[in-house]
Amino acid sequence: MATLRALECLVAVLDCGSVTEAAARLHLSQPALSHQIAALEREIGAPVLERLPRGVRPTAAGRAIVADARAALAAAERVVTTGRAVAGGSAGQLRIGCAESMTAGLLAPVLRAWHRKHAGVHLTLTESSSADALAELTASGQVDLAIGPRPSRWTGYASVIGQEEIVAVLPSAPEPSSAALTFAKIAEHPIVHYHPDNGLAAWLDETAAAHGVTLTAATRTRQATTAAQLAAAGLGIALVPTTALPATFPGAVRSLRPRRHRDIVCLTTTPNDPLxxxxxADLHRRGIPLPTAIATQLS
Structure with missing residues (x-):
């Protein structure tokens, strides 16, 4: 296959009308340039240049291929330009996966900043309530980067962005209280539980069993944000990650005893990709936010 260097030599000779001038333009010796032209002629099986007493001109084959040669060189230049733009953060596409409960509090501010600073980068978002599902999306190449709790099945690159606490949510009481709740106490009340698709469902049942209690589900939902709202409305106690709680939350928030935390990680199969x-890096700078009102209730 003809090399880009050979095509570059052909175009330079035809533009300059001289092997000597073309070699000088490309910073090649005349023998090196002639070697590239000869290799191109062997590849296509016909001469591309006619040597004249003063200069050169294209043969029929040379005239036939010069337009495509110019197009190939222009395409190669676009490849380099686009690659540099992507590496510099001014172009490209970034496919992001995120845990549903973290989209608003953690990811949305970072996405907003990226739209301002990197307008040429196209961002797409896939949400999931399962950390293992996010890991599968990343491993299969459907997303470039996934943000969520640490999955149970993942052997690739993972960086810890921060930690979030799992807390109990219930309707606001007339007398505010910051007393932590045990699983034994929680089990005395109906629970806003989770659909099996949400990884919190299995975690709740396993943790309750480890404390020797069984939870009674009043209702189930796939999303932690919905569970918090249902608990605040009086349907039962919900156990939710703090990232699922808005800054102005109408319900009461209590820590568990003992307190429960989980890592929030960033997964990717291409950690060396500049984009x-x-x-x-922006996710790490953002960290795991905790609204002041929620922090006050948990203190």
């Missing part, structure tokens, strides 16, 4: 590194 991903930029986005991951």
């Amino acid at each position: 991903l590194q930029r986005f991951e």
Whole structure:
């Protein structure tokens, strides 16, 4: 196959009308340039240049291929330009996966900043209530980067963004209280539980069993944000991650005893990609936010 260097030599000779001038333009010796032209002629099986007493001109084959040669060189230049733009954060596409409960509090501010600073980067978002599902999306190449709790099945790159606490949510009481709740106490009340698709469902049941109690589900939902709202409305106690709680939450928030935390990680199969590194760095700078009103209730 003809090399880009050979095509570059052909175009330069035809533009300059001289092997000597073309060699000088490309910073090649005349023998090196002639070697590239000869290799191209062997590849296509016909001469591309006619040597004249003063200069050169294209043969029929040379005239036939020069337009495609110019197009190939222009395409190669676009490849380099686009690649540099992506590496510099001014172009490209970034496919992001995120736990549903973290989209608003953690991811949305970072996405908003990226739209301002990197307008040429196209961002797409896939949400999931399962950390293992996010890991599968990343491993299969359907997303470039996933943000969520640490999955149970993942052997690739994972960086810890921070930690979030699992808390109990219930309707606001007339007398505010910050007393932590045990699983034994929680089991005395109906629970806003989770659909099996949500990884919190199995975690709740396993943790309750480890404390020797069984939870009674009043209703089930796939989303932690919905569970918190249902608990605040009086349907039962919900156990939710703090990232699922808005800054102005109408219900009461209590810590568990003992307190429960989980890592929030960033997963990718291409950790050395410059575009991903930029986005991951912004996630680390953002950290795991905890609204002041929620922090006050948990203190």
